[in-house]
Amino acid sequence: MKRLRPFIILSIFCTLILSGSTFAQVPGYIGKKVHLQGGIKFFPAFGNFPVNLVQPQQYYAVSGMNYRLELGMDFMISRKSSVGFNTHYYNTANYYNTVVVTQDNRAAIDGGAIGAVFKTHLGSWVAPLGSYYRLEAGALIYSVSDPGNNHLGTFPATVGGTGYINNALGRTHIFANRISLDYGAELGFVFPPYEYTTVTGNTNLRLALHYVANVYVKIGGVF
Amino acid sequence: MRKVLLLFYACLLSIPALFSQSIDFDNYQILKSTGKLPLDLSDYMKEDLINNDNSNKSKRTKKDERDFILQSTYSLNKLLRSGVVIYNDPVGEYLTNILQHVLKANAIDEDIRVYFIRSEEVNAYAMDKNFIFLTAGLLAQVTSEAQIAMILSHEYIHYRNKHSRTEYIENRAIVRDYRNYKTSSTDVRFLMASFSRDLETEADEEGFKLFSNSEYSYTGAVEAFEVLKFSYLPFEEIKYDKNFLESADLVFPQDYFLDELSPIEDKEDKKNENDEKYRTHPDIDKRIVGIQDMVQGKNNTGRKDFVISASNFQDFRKIARYELCRLYLIDKNYEEAFYAAYILLKENPNSLFLRKVVLRSLYGLSKYSNGSKFSSVHVGYKKKQGESQQVNYFMDALTKKEINYTAIHYAWNLHEQAKDDADVTYILNDLVFEACKYNKLTPYSLKTEHPDTNTTLSNDSTSVTDTTNTKKNKYNVIKGEDADKGKNKKKKVSNFIEYAFVGALKKDEFKTLIKDQYKKWEEEEEAKEEALKNKKKNKKYSEDEIDDTRDIESMLVLNPVILKVDMRSNENKIYNASSTKRKELNNNFVNLSGKAGITSTILNPAELTEDDADYLNDMSLLNTAMYEVLSLPGKINMLPTDNLDIKNLSIKYNTPYLANIGVLTFVEKKYGVALAILMGVVTMGFLLPYTIYVLAKPNTTTLVYMTVYDVEQNKFVFSDVTEIKSGGTQDLMGSTLYDMVLRMKKNK
Numbered sequence: 001m002k003r004l005r006p007f008i009i010l011s012i013f014c015t016l017i018l019s020g021s022t023f024a025q026v027p028g029y030i031g032k033k034v035h036l037q038g039g040i041k042f043f044p045a046f047g048n049f050p051v052n053l054v055q056p057q058q059y060y061a062v063s064g065m066n067y068r069l070e071l072g073m074d075f076m077i078s079r080k081s082s083v084g085f086n087t088h089y090y091n092t093a094n095y096y097n098t099v100v101v102t103q104d105n106r107a108a109i110d111g112g113a114i115g116a117v118f119k120t121h122l123g124s125w126v127a128p129l130g131s132y133y134r135l136e137a138g139a140l141i142y143s144v145s146d147p148g149n150n151h152l153g154t155f156p157a158t159v160g161g162t163g164y165i166n167n168a169l170g171r172t173h174i175f176a177n178r179i180s181l182d183y184g185a186e187l188g189f190v191f192p193p194y195e196y197t198t199v200t201g202n203t204n205l206r207l208a209l210h211y212v213a214n215v216y217v218k219i220g221g222v223f
Numbered sequence: 224m225r226k227v228l229l230l231f232y233a234c235l236l237s238i239p240a241l242f243s244q245s246i247d248f249d250n251y252q253i254l255k256s257t258g259k260l261p262l263d264l265s266d267y268m269k270e271d272l273i274n275n276d277n278s279n280k281s282k283r284t285k286k287d288e289r290d291f292i293l294q295s296t297y298s299l300n301k302l303l304r305s306g307v308v309i310y311n312d313p314v315g316e317y318l319t320n321i322l323q324h325v326l327k328a329n330a331i332d333e334d335i336r337v338y339f340i341r342s343e344e345v346n347a348y349a350m351d352k353n354f355i356f357l358t359a360g361l362l363a364q365v366t367s368e369a370q371i372a373m374i375l376s377h378e379y380i381h382y383r384n385k386h387s388r389t390e391y392i393e394n395r396a397i398v399r400d401y402r403n404y405k406t407s408s409t410d411v412r413f414l415m416a417s418f419s420r421d422l423e424t425e426a427d428e429e430g431f432k433l434f435s436n437s438e439y440s441y442t443g444a445v446e447a448f449e450v451l452k453f454s455y456l457p458f459e460e461i462k463y464d465k466n467f468l469e470s471a472d473l474v475f476p477q478d479y480f481l482d483e484l485s486p487i488e489d490k491e492d493k494k495n496e497n498d499e500k501y502r503t504h505p506d507i508d509k510r511i512v513g514i515q516d517m518v519q520g521k522n523n524t525g526r527k528d529f530v531i532s533a534s535n536f537q538d539f540r541k542i543a544r545y546e547l548c549r550l551y552l553i554d555k556n557y558e559e560a561f562y563a564a565y566i567l568l569k570e571n572p573n574s575l576f577l578r579k580v581v582l583r584s585l586y587g588l589s590k591y592s593n594g595s596k597f598s599s600v601h602v603g604y605k606k607k608q609g610e611s612q613q614v615n616y617f618m619d620a621l622t623k624k625e626i627n628y629t630a631i632h633y634a635w636n637l638h639e640q641a642k643d644d645a646d647v648t649y650i651l652n653d654l655v656f657e658a659c660k661y662n663k664l665t666p667y668s669l670k671t672e673h674p675d676t677n678t679t680l681s682n683d684s685t686s687v688t689d690t691t692n693t694k695k696n697k698y699n700v701i702k703g704e705d706a707d708k709g710k711n712k713k714k715k716v717s718n719f720i721e722y723a724f725v726g727a728l729k730k731d732e733f734k735t736l737i738k739d740q741y742k743k744w745e746e747e748e749e750a751k752e753e754a755l756k757n758k759k760k761n762k763k764y765s766e767d768e769i770d771d772t773r774d775i776e777s778m779l780v781l782n783p784v785i786l787k788v789d790m791r792s793n794e795n796k797i798y799n800a801s802s803t804k805r806k807e808l809n810n811n812f813v814n815l816s817g818k819a820g821i822t823s824t825i826l827n828p829a830e831l832t833e834d835d836a837d838y839l840n841d842m843s844l845l846n847t848a849m850y851e852v853l854s855l856p857g858k859i860n861m862l863p864t865d866n867l868d869i870k871n872l873s874i875k876y877n878t879p880y881l882a883n884i885g886v887l888t889f890v891e892k893k894y895g896v897a898l899a900i901l902m903g904v905v906t907m908g909f910l911l912p913y914t915i916y917v918l919a920k921p922n923t924t925t926l927v928y929m930t931v932y933d934v935e936q937n938k939f940v941f942s943d944v945t946e947i948k949s950g951g952t953q954d955l956m957g958s959t960l961y962d963m964v965l966r967m968k969k970n971k
Contacts, residue, residue: 027962031818174954
């Protein structure tokens, strides 16, 4: 986490500087140049790659409940584009069943991410309204913990991190000149682990699959 | 009581008479609405709807009638608020008096009013409400009050017998039969036209009965149809004098004029029977014969051509003709405006208004000629008949340079006589500038002396005093009472135009004018070259340009156009936005432009009340001005016809910027929906995302446009159209228009 801190601070700093310098010259939505939004994404089932706390090289699992919460802010920098940042919090739990471990067990993955976002609106749309292409890149950290209810004993929490890139196509509607509704689909890429046969390696791989494809709905406001 | 009524009636009749004394035709001002405006139609509609509900008609007829009431009230409401109709003006009062005279003679006491409308068309309209509309084009053509009385009697029958309603319901029934395969599509057209012709015949016959009870002469009834028959000709047939635009320095070659003009042929003869089958009005010759039959045997003694006032008729017809000149200019019918002003100048040779019409016509022709768009405002002389053909032939014969120089020549002469007229000065400068730009005019290119002092030159033409033809109306001429054929051709002098300013060049003011405009042109060329070089150097958009903001603080906005065009069926359906949606957009636009630092005032006809005659006049002026400048081709910038009035309007609203905004939404047909659903089902949901995409993908395109015209610079300062693949929602309109306002302000 310490390793990533300078990068995170730099991304936020660059975003604010860039948006601040061009802030006064862009239309925004009827003069509103800040778009704050939050939303939820549900991971598709095929992303449920298990994290095996006992024997990380083995994998087989049934689906668990996965979700990702996001909160971000965009600043309009030109007629059709905006820059901003986006933060994620995600939580996923999977029940795994291995050949060796006969009982069901669970590994809980909690984590967060922060990324710089660049959006460009398609056609003649004026940001932040209408169809857009969105590029997000940033750092992702996670913690894998054991709830401690398996018969093999308690495992200590493992912390790791990696980088990610998201590409999205979406569309924003604005109601009553203030409230925004955003929806779209995204394709993501999480940098692969160095070693697959560790808990962090397994988690990394699992998250990579979680980030591959998503649909999302967000609500927010323009200010 | 009767005496009081008589006195009241006499007062009413005297209003036009009093007015006629105060008309200044030399400095004619366009007609304006005054007093209370009859805009509230809710009572009519309510009464109609209640009567319809209580009637014993079939359910279907009731529904058709209900639709008619709603549609006709909507259309009438739009027309009444459009600014085309003039209210409480002396011409309308006079026309109403003529109709009232006919009605009183038939013991009909009905509050029905006739309105004078600004239209070139030769026509009169009546709906089922007590309004009759008569166009400037028609009033300009008639030659007696009796003719107007016949036309108004005809229209009154349309109103009284509710012909528009009957026709609407009948047409619906015909279409329903077509849908049920009882008739073919060609039958539909024929049946509709046939029914309409029957109603016209009924209006002719019953209208004549009303007319015959009045004091008006029977010949007027027949002549009224002759007016309609020859309405495609100008309002008078007067020989065009070659020397009208000539002077001691400018003499046009003889071969620029036709030796023999095409005779006036009956256009009705050329129409074939098939055309006639589908016409909504009966053949005009048959109508004339019908009226002649009705008149036959009737005693015309003691009957009059004029009952209300012959002198008022002359004055009000003249007003219609002056109005027509303006309408021709606005519609860019420059040759017609030129000939109309030429005719009227015979009677009022010192009228500055008419001379400006001539100048504006030449200005328009020259501008279009220099912009290589001459054909869009010029009608080939072969399409014309009668004396006006000479004008079209003459304009055809002139080259681009000759038209430009002729216009300068006329503008200079007019400027000498009206030095303070801002319009004339502007047009003169603009014409000289154009001559430098397009026709190689330089301060030294013009001839300062004539080559041969013995050249025969015609008289100074600027004062047209030949009135030999003015006493004959066009119908006398058509009937062969005037014929002037055969001219001696002179040899064409190819460079005659170079000598057009020999006299003018003796004046320093003219020399300075050419030098100034030439310098202006040179500077413009240099600036263009400089801009081109800079563009090559800095291919990318320079940040400095963003700061090049315009100091726009306020705008006067024409009522926005919000239309939805449904293109999914074979026939495009056009829907006008509801008043709520329109109000929302108007409020939104005022707010958003306020945020961008611009105060917008929208002239909205929906906000008109009965006491807003001035507001209506302003709206009409703004409508006309925007129509005129927006219909100019891209390269051409011209001074609008009502320039001085528009400048006054801009002072009144404290802004030189006139804006026009609109939102057009096109809904197109979606293809492949069924296939996408089928694929989603057949693949057991595997292609469901594709199905959802096809179903959710909008097939709607919205065009948002905004143009801003600067009255002080006489040019557009901003023009933009944005096309977006989405429906015309409030968020889209707001966001796009705000962006446009901001870009306009930043001069991007």
